[in-house]
Amino acid sequence: MLSCYSSSIPSFFSKTLIKLNPHTPLLCTMSLRFHAFAGNPIRSRTPRPSEPVSPQSALQTLRTLLLSKPHEPSSPNFKVLLFRKGRPLAGSETDGHRWHLGWLSLGECRAFLENSEVGLSEDSLAYLGCTYEDDAVYWAMDVSEASVLVNELGARHFCFVELRTLMVATDWADSKAMGELAIAGHARALLEWHNTARYCGYCGGKTVPMEAGRRKQCSNELCKKRIYPRVDPVVIMLVIDKENDRALLSRQSRFVPRMWSCLAGFIEPGESLEEAVRRETWEETGIEVGEVVYHSSQPWPVGPSSMPCQLMVGFFAYAKSLEINVDKEELEDAKWHSREEVKKALTFAEYEKAQKTAAAKVEQMCKGVEKGQNLSSDFNVESGELAPMFVPGPFAIAHHLISSWANQVVLNGVQTQKQAAGSLSSL
Numbered sequence: 001m002l003s004c005y006s007s008s009i010p011s012f013f014s015k016t017l018i019k020l021n022p023h024t025p026l027l028c029t030m031s032l033r034f035h036a037f038a039g040n041p042i043r044s045r046t047p048r049p050s051e052p053v054s055p056q057s058a059l060q061t062l063r064t065l066l067l068s069k070p071h072e073p074s075s076p077n078f079k080v081l082l083f084r085k086g087r088p089l090a091g092s093e094t095d096g097h098r099w100h101l102g103w104l105s106l107g108e109c110r111a112f113l114e115n116s117e118v119g120l121s122e123d124s125l126a127y128l129g130c131t132y133e134d135d136a137v138y139w140a141m142d143v144s145e146a147s148v149l150v151n152e153l154g155a156r157h158f159c160f161v162e163l164r165t166l167m168v169a170t171d172w173a174d175s176k177a178m179g180e181l182a183i184a185g186h187a188r189a190l191l192e193w194h195n196t197a198r199y200c201g202y203c204g205g206k207t208v209p210m211e212a213g214r215r216k217q218c219s220n221e222l223c224k225k226r227i228y229p230r231v232d233p234v235v236i237m238l239v240i241d242k243e244n245d246r247a248l249l250s251r252q253s254r255f256v257p258r259m260w261s262c263l264a265g266f267i268e269p270g271e272s273l274e275e276a277v278r279r280e281t282w283e284e285t286g287i288e289v290g291e292v293v294y295h296s297s298q299p300w301p302v303g304p305s306s307m308p309c310q311l312m313v314g315f316f317a318y319a320k321s322l323e324i325n326v327d328k329e330e331l332e333d334a335k336w337h338s339r340e341e342v343k344k345a346l347t348f349a350e351y352e353k354a355q356k357t358a359a360a361k362v363e364q365m366c367k368g369v370e371k372g373q374n375l376s377s378d379f380n381v382e383s384g385e386l387a388p389m390f391v392p393g394p395f396a397i398a399h400h401l402i403s404s405w406a407n408q409v410v411l412n413g414v415q416t417q418k419q420a421a422g423s424l425s426s427l
């Protein structure tokens with residue numbers, strides 16, 4: 001059903017890397033086109049209001065369809081993605097190694113909801129995007145209150161699956177699957193924001209969806225405050241010791257055993273990204289950072305539900321001082337690691353095995369065999385028997401910051417590294 005948009009995904013990542021440095025492996029082994037949750041194929045651009053697939057036109061068509069109780073097919077072709085408690089509806093391909101989103105037509109959606117507590121209305125649907133090739137418009141809808149749906153959809157081998165589980169189950173070399181993950185991430189962020197932005201922060205009045213659910217507005221006639229979806233920017237940085245060719249990795253107490261990662265922290269009001277990198281590094285480790293070089297960014301819609309979507313902004317941060325003084329309230333530990341140690345951590349980690357295990361689990365859930373949603377134990381698969389430490393999987397920007405640095409063959413020392421970071425910033 002979704003092959004129509006898989007071909008429209010440009011391969012910026014791979015092109016950039018080939019142009020960047022054909023002699024070094026860098027990220028080429030990953031075949032990654034975008035970070036997970038980026039590269040959404042149905043919202044590469046917003047259609048003009050006059051186009052039938054635009055949010056404005058689609059909303060008008062939706063109103064007509066909802067009033068007339070239509071028979072399918074409609075034009076544009078409406079597809080709805082249901083969510084339950086933050087989990088998108090998913091199914092599994094017959095080969096069992098790939099999941100897909102459980103898109104329903106508007107008619108199917110209406111039929112499923114007919115006997116449930118949840119009504120289908122224009123305010124319950126949020127516009128996600130469109131594809132021109134098949135004249136389709138995509139919507140998201142929260143059906144958390146409709147408990148009866150779980151069994152009915154289960155009969156069609158559909159299941160509401162945690163987004164984090166789908167994230168781990170996604171084959172990062174599969175552009176179609178990565179596209180589906182990006183759509184699900186955007187939809188979840190939008191619906192979570194709708195759930196948390198029910199009231200106006202200025203006057204306390206109720207908010208109502210506007211522009212096909214792409215923003216909200218206070219219903220108080222004296223206020224009418226416009227409210228837009230929330231994004232929380234976070235800096236994430238690999239701190240590098242140029243002279244000794246080491247990188248700083250840290251552990252938080254919530255991490256699974258032996259996992260180490262980059263430092264990260266929220267940006268404060270009135271602060272630049274570079275200032276946030278320096279402040280957070282100093283606060284958490286006592287290390288002073290000089291030069292800060294942008295790498296790439298990643299939407300992160302799988303954080304706490306109070307933050308519908310974080311934007312992870314990744315940097316290389318070059319240390320001016322090397323002594324570590326860990327803030328034990330923020331971190332469990334932080335240490336300098338040699339390039340060889342980091343490479344080993346990447347080599348021994350069994351990311352592919354973890355992905356296949358997760359994909360098999362999604363298949364079982366969709367077949368109704370497996371009820372469990374928690375895959376935290378499976379993350380341990382990544383660590384492998386031989387690895388004394390490992391870093392987050394390829395679905396996280398931390399992985400790419402770390403592997404970008406570790407896999408750079410030092411051709412011309414520091415200069416090569418800086419060029420790499422600069423070129424990646426074109427993502």
Ligand SMILES: [Zn+2]
Binds near residue numbers: 200201202205218219
């Ligand atoms: Zn208000």
